[in-house]
Amino acid sequence: MRVIISGGTGLIGRPLSAALMADGHEVTVLSRDPIETFNMPDGVLLFRWDAKSAEGWGHLADGADAIINLAGAGIGDKRWSKKRKEEIRSSRLQAGRAILEAIQAAQEKPRVLIQASAVGYYGPQDNDVEITEDAPHGDGFLAGVCLDWELSTAPVERMGVRRPIIRTGVVLSRDGGVLPRMARPFKFFIGGRLGSGEQWLPWIHIDDEVRAIQFLLKDEGADGPFNLCAPNPVRNREMAYLLGHFLNRPAALPAPTFAMKAVLGEMAEIALSGQRAVPARLLDQGFAFKHPELEDALRDLLG
Numbered sequence: 252m253r254v255i256i257s258g259g260t261g262l263i264g265r266p267l268s269a270a271l272m273a274d275g276h277e278v279t280v281l282s283r284d285p286i287e288t289f290n291m292p293d294g295v296l297l298f299r300w301d302a303k304s305a306e307g308w309g310h311l312a313d314g315a316d317a318i319i320n321l322a323g324a325g326i327g328d329k330r331w332s333k334k335r336k337e338e339i340r341s342s343r344l345q346a347g348r349a350i351l352e353a354i355q356a357a358q359e360k361p362r363v364l365i366q367a368s369a370v371g372y373y374g375p376q377d378n379d380v381e382i383t384e385d386a387p388h389g390d391g392f393l394a395g396v397c398l399d400w401e402l403s404t405a406p407v408e409r410m411g412v413r414r415p416i417i418r419t420g421v422v423l424s425r426d427g428g429v430l431p432r433m434a435r436p437f438k439f440f441i442g443g444r445l446g447s448g449e450q451w452l453p454w455i456h457i458d459d460e461v462r463a464i465q466f467l468l469k470d471e472g473a474d475g476p477f478n479l480c481a482p483n484p485v486r487n488r489e490m491a492y493l494l495g496h497f498l499n500r501p502a503a504l505p506a507p508t509f510a511m512k513a514v515l516g517e518m519a520e521i522a523l524s525g526q527r528a529v530p531a532r533l534l535d536q537g538f539a540f541k542h543p544e545l546e547d548a549l550r551d552l553l554g
Contacts, residue, residue, distance in 0.1 A: 252276045254468075255311055257300070257346055258321030258367070260291065262428045263419075267319070267461045268295050274465070279311060281322075303345040309353035312361060317468055318354070319365045320404060322346035326371075326393065327429070331518040340396050347403025354407050363413040365467060366404050370420045370453050370478060372397035375524030377450075383531035384418070384476045391520065401476075413474050415467040420453035420480030420528060422460050425552045433490070434553070436506075437498045443505040446523045448488030453480035453528035456542035456551065463530075466538050478530045485545050487525070493546055497553040 254271055258264050259280030268278050269292040278295050285297035300308045302322055312318065324342040329335050347366070354360055373382050374389015388398050401416050408414050423430045436442040455463075460479055467473045495502030511519045530538070542548040 252316040252468075253279070253314070254317045254319065255279045255281065255315050255361075256319045256321060257281045257302070257350060258323060259295075259319075261321060262422060262424055262426070263457070263460055263464075264321050265290060265292070265426075266424075266457060267321075267464055268292050270461050270465060279315075281308060300349065302342065302349065304349050305353035305356065309356055312350075312353035313357040314359045315357075315361045317363045317365070318350055318361050319367075319464065319468075320346060320350050321367045323367070323400065327432075327518065327521055330516055331392075336392060340399065343396065343400040344403050347400065351404050351406055354410065354412060360407075360410055360412055363415070363468060364404060364407050365464060366401060366414055366416045368397045368401050368416050368418045368476070369393070370418050370480060370526050370528040372401070372418050372476075373526045373528065375520065376526040377524070379451075379527060382453075382478070382526045382528040384478055385531075392517070393520065413471070415473045416476040417464065417467070417479045418476055418528070419460065420455050420478070420484075422457055423454055423548055423552060424457035426457075430552065434494055434498060436504075437494055437500040437502070440500055441504050442491065442495055442498075442500055443502050444488040444491040445506050446487070446508040446511060448486060448491065448505065450487050450523060451484050451525040451527040452487055452490050453478070453484045453526055454490075454545060454548070455480045456548040458551075459540050459542055462541065463533060463538060466533075466536070470536060473536055475532075477533050477536075478528050479533065480528050480530055481540060481545070481548070482530055482534060482543050483545065484525075484527050484529065487522075490545065493549050494553075497549050
């Protein structure tokens with residue numbers, strides 16, 4: 252299978268590229284600066300793009316078997332100024348439109364386009380109701396970004412291209428992302444729950460994230476939205492307790508809500524709210540999680 256990945260140099264893209272290469276697929280990663288891209292698996296083809304158009308790379312879509320669109324500016328990398336919020340939104344929409352442009356021009360269309368999104372689609376939820384893929388679109392900045400992100404490539408469905416949408420939860424990896432940031436305060440004996448600690452955390456081990464994408468790539472019956480999160484979400488206070496346990500540190504110093512809002516501004520929404528999202532459709536399709544429980548996942552990543 253010939254696979255093109257946009258956003259392939261990020262937290263998910265690197266191990267996904269390695270897994271696809273190990274399965275014998277040909278992998279091309281689109282990068283804004285391929286010369287400066289490090290730590291990519293041997294054999295991955297790197298191709299320059301501007302993340303805005305199909306110029307210079309669009310021909311690769313002609314005859315490709317699959318495209319995986321993961322491109323977008325990080326939501327937790329910088330404080331959400333007005334400019335940063337626009338970067339978060341526009342980076343996703345422009346990348347989606349570039350991929351749409353390439354597929355429209357292709358004589359032989361890819362069979363499948365996997366479109367990234369996030370459980371933020373459902374907006375902040377302060378109840379215990381399980382959120383499946385049938386739940387409506389929510390409120391807030393991230394919910395709006397996710398909706399627009401998903402819609403950016405929707406027209407390919409009219410071209411006969413299968414389009415699974417992956418609404419990913421909090422990806423746990425030892426190589427970056429949220430987990431090292433959450434673990435850092437514990438190493439200095441200042442770790443604890445965030446805010447009330449009652450907010451739900453829809454998490455997923457990086458290995459299961461990669462395996463789920465591979466599963467959806469191959470399953471011809473997989474189409475539409477899929478929650479990519481473990482079947483057993485936890486509250487933030489349980490995550491704090493387990494982090495302290497595996498790092499051999501107390502989880503006794505909570506970060507007050509007012510302090511987080513003062514430091515992070517609107518971006519505090521990421522940590523202080525959540526959803527009890529569950530992977531209903533993924534389980535219905537027959538996917539088996541390698542790490543369904545948080546304790547086992549953290550033991551693998553930190554133990």
